[in-house]
Amino acid sequence: MNQTPAHSPRDILHSVFGYHAFRAPQDEVIDTVMAGRDALVIMPTGGGKSLCFQVPALALPGTAIVVSPLIALMQDQVAALTQAGVAAAFLNSTQTAEQARAVQAQIRAGTLDLLYIAPERLLLPATLALLHGVCINLIAIDEAHCVSQWGHDFRPEYIRLGELAAHFPQVPRIALTATADETTRAEINHRLALTDARVFISGFDRPNIRYAIEQSHGKIGAREQLLRFIQGQHAGEAGVVYCLSRKKVEEIADWLALQGLTALPYHAGLPAAQRERTLRRFLDEDAVIVVATIAFGMGIDKPDVRFVAHLNLPKSIEAYYQETGRAGRDGLPADAWMRFGLGDVITLRQMMSESTAEEAIKRIEQHKLDAMLGLTESTQCRRQTLLGYFGEHRAEPCGNCDNCLTPPQTWDASLPAQQALSCVHRTGQRFGVSYLIDVLRGKIDTRIRQFGHDQLGVFGLGAGLSLDTWRGIYRQLIARGFISVEAEHGGLALAERCRPLLQGHEALWLRRDTKPVDKTPRPPRSRIQFASPEDTALWEALRACRKTLAVQHNVPPFTIFHDATLMEIMDERPGSLAELAQISGVGAHKLEAYGAAFLAVLAPFTHHATSPTQSASRGQTQPIKTALNETTEATLALFQSGMSISSIAQHRGLKPTTIYTHLAELIAQGTLSLDEVVELPSEEIARIQSVMHAQTEPGAKPVFDALNGQYSFDVLRCFQAARQTESRAKSRAN
Structure with missing residues (x-):
């Protein structure tokens, strides 16, 4: 179904969502759908799956249908889109008859850009009749792995979604999931009747997540190991703890609460009102820990979950990957921690023996369990093992898992x-x-x-x-x-x-099993340690402004701006709406709605403080930070994983100049060397250093001019950072 777009995808990406460039393969997926062809998209959590259907939904005339398995997911997505100025709504059982009629009126009038709906509601005769009378530009099936009968999130109602091909033969369909091995991908295509779909696999790696798996140890109980992990690495941060049974969920939540943590239980046996309160607190507050069965988490769009912990073994690597993927959706450092023991292994093997499934399905389940157990006992890089399961080869160990950081004996x-x-x-x-x-x-x-x-x-x-x-x-x-x-x-x-x-x-x-070592609690990897009280005050002021706006609009704070956006505002210190519009994540609607409020917060700091970027350009030495801020550490993790500067910028939706600023900071702190960042022949490096030493004026501009503009300011700032490090080393030696 070829349609003439009202606006280009790139214009929509910038004006609505505030991003400057697509990540691969978002642009290819969008082009495919807009050309009227079906697509299957396998993209890691936090990789930008939603934009693959949201952008074409806005570019094409008509309304897009988004099939979603969870009410909470629908509500969060619609809230976020509404904050961006998009006409989005949902139809589900939480609405009154009057609210449902209002949404239906929007559909008939053609004023709705996206409609979120559950599969069972979509396939009702009345709903199909309603949709047949309007222009549908695409159908997106989110969490498509739910169609897999031997998957960890199987939803029987997803099986019937293959009927959509007959009901809407000219409408392109796009199925999306974060996790699907080759067998599951084939099943998705078959059951959803995606006979000619283009398949896009963007890679399964989540470089910002650190994986760690501990064995149970004698007298140290599961909850004590969990508490050590949280207090040692994630004090005051949001996280999810998964348990196998409802009883254990409540026991662990109660015990953590007694230890002074804000821990809330969540499982299907609790009253709906209590589950809703827990979800809202988790989304709206900063340091809530949800202890849950796997009933919690799918599609929860909270970007700043800093850890996911498992107190029982998942049944498959797909389940483990899906659940751990709920951490660090903002691209900033996060942890996936698991504790398991002999009892878990016996229980899962016993469940496999008791299975009454068909032999073919039992063989697949056995294969998946074997792979999961293999991951837990592996002495190799966890990330290499994890990615290898999905058919993705990683040549080098990641350096960001327990087996890499502390090689097992x-x-x-x-x-x-x-x-x-x-x-x-x-x-x-x-x-x-x-x-x-x-x-x-x-x-x-x-x-x-x-x-x-x-x-x-x-x-x-x-x-x-x-x-x-x-x-x-x-x-x-x-x-x-x-x-x-x-x-x-x-x-x-x-x-x-x-x-x-x-x-x-x-x-x-x-x-060889090792006993856990008591570690002195340290600031979380993601916790920002600022150079000055002024920087700390600005950060807190920006967060307070965001919180106030969120309360006023009755939405979670992250739907106003993500932490990464606030950090870029910190770096750039925009002084006008035009400058604020250049920040990643600031679209036209948010600029109009919130721009003045944030500029008012920035004003006193812009006049009396100097941003790190501005300081670097003038060659001023910044105070050494006691730890990396979260956006810089996210850049470091991606850089050390082997990604190029341009790829990091595209992956994070930031400008290359911002990435260079982070790398210059890392050089100044001694975390990286100049040679690691700047790939130039030794004679060119010597030439730049010679010119820089000969300059008497501060800043990069004189060096830039002396070198006839041959090297960018970004590269020259890295040289300045290296010179600062060298000067400090000489001072200490003297």
């Missing part, structure tokens, strides 16, 4: 593993782990004597190893498939693949 566990397997066999392949370890360690009790297992050759054979070590051995043997778990009672039995190991024909190296 391995040990030759061949003999203890043989003893563990032999104990399973000698005791009849029907006992649980605790009993088997008691036999191996030579524990004398009534039950062992009753079965005569104190007379076995394996009795006491493992007395030299600790209880935790044996639990780690059994955990890893079960995870690797050497031992199976009996469905009904959880007894252990030998799997076929254990024979070479049991018979001594195969060696086995296992990951």
Whole structure:
């Protein structure tokens, strides 16, 4: 369905959403949909999926239909679009009859740009009749992985969405998800009847997320490990904690609250009003921790979630990736932390044994569980393992996961593993782990004597190893498939693949479990440490202004401006509406609605303070910051992942000059070297340094002129930063 756009996608991107450039492959996706062709988009959370349908929805005449599985997601998206000046609405069960009729009137009048709706509501005969009478320019199916029958978020109502091809044969459809392996992608195309869809996979890497997986440790309980993590790395920040059961959700939330944290429970068994209050507090406040089952989180558009923690193993890497992806949607540093133990491994294996699914589905579920367990026990880079599962190759370790930051030790566990397997066999392949370890360690009790297992050759054979070590051995043997778990009672039995190991024909190296170390609490990686009280005051003033506006408009603060936008305002210190319009994330509607309020906040600081960017241009030495601010650290994470400066700018929706400013700051602080940032031959570097040393006037302009404009101001500021670092080093030496 070819239609003539009213405005170009790039104009809409800038005027409505306030961004200066598309990220790859957003522009290709938009061109495909606007040409009338279907598309399947696999793009990581925070990668800009929504713009792939929101921009063409505004560029083409008519109304776009957005299928969404969750009421909360619809409400958040509509609120954010409304703040940007877009005519958006939703139809769902929370509305009164009068409210629903008002939306339907907008649809008939053709005044609505986007309509968000649940799949079951969309396919009602009355809804279809309504939509057949108006111009529909595209249909977007968000969270498309919900169509997968063996997926972690399967929604039966999504199955019928394939009928849309027959109802609207000339309307392009776009299916979007953050997570889908090759099997799931094929199922999405099949069930949604996307027979000729272009597939776009933008990569699965989330470089700003640091992955860490800890094993359970003896007397240190799960909640104590969790508290150490939160207090040590994310005090005063928002996060999500996932638990397997509703009971555990409430227990953990209550306990964290007793420790002084703002922790709220969320699961499907709680009253709807309580769930809604929890969601609103999570979105509107700064330091709320939600403890939840997987019923919480899909589509929650809160950009500043600084951590996602798991206290139980997810069933698949897709589930893990989807859930951890809810952290750091703003591109700033975030953590994905998980704690698991032997009990988790046994429970999941037992659930697999009990499954009544068809054999084909069971095989796929088994493959997914094996991959998840493999990730937990891996000694390799977590990110390489994670991306490899989705078919994406990463040549180098990431340097931003627990295995990279603290490489795990391995040990030759061949003999203890043989003893563990032999104990399973000698005791009849029907006992649980605790009993088997008691036999191996030579524990004398009534039950062992009753079965005569104190007379076995394996009795006491493992007395030299600790209880935790044996639990780690059994955990890893079960995870690797050497031992199976009996469905009904959880007894252990030998799997076929254990024979070479049991018979001594195969060696086995296992990951050595380590005890968690008490760490001195430090400022969170994302917490901004400013150079001066004035900078701190400006930051707090900008946040207070945003909060006031959010309360006035009854929306979450981040729908006014994201933290990254506030940080760029800090860097640039705009003094007029025209200058403010150049900040990423400031569209025309927000400029008109909020521009004057933010300029009023900036005015006293603009007159009496100097921005980091302005200071760098005049060659002034800034006070050394005790830690990186969040936007600079986000740039650092992307730069160290191997991305070019232009790619980082495009990825973050910032100007290259801003990225260079961040890198110059990192050079000045000694975090990066000049050679890492500026890729020039050594003779050119020497020439620039020579000219710079010869200058008597401050700033980059004299150097720029002396070099005949051959090098940009951005590059020259990096040289100035390196010179500052060198001068400080000499001063300390003297």
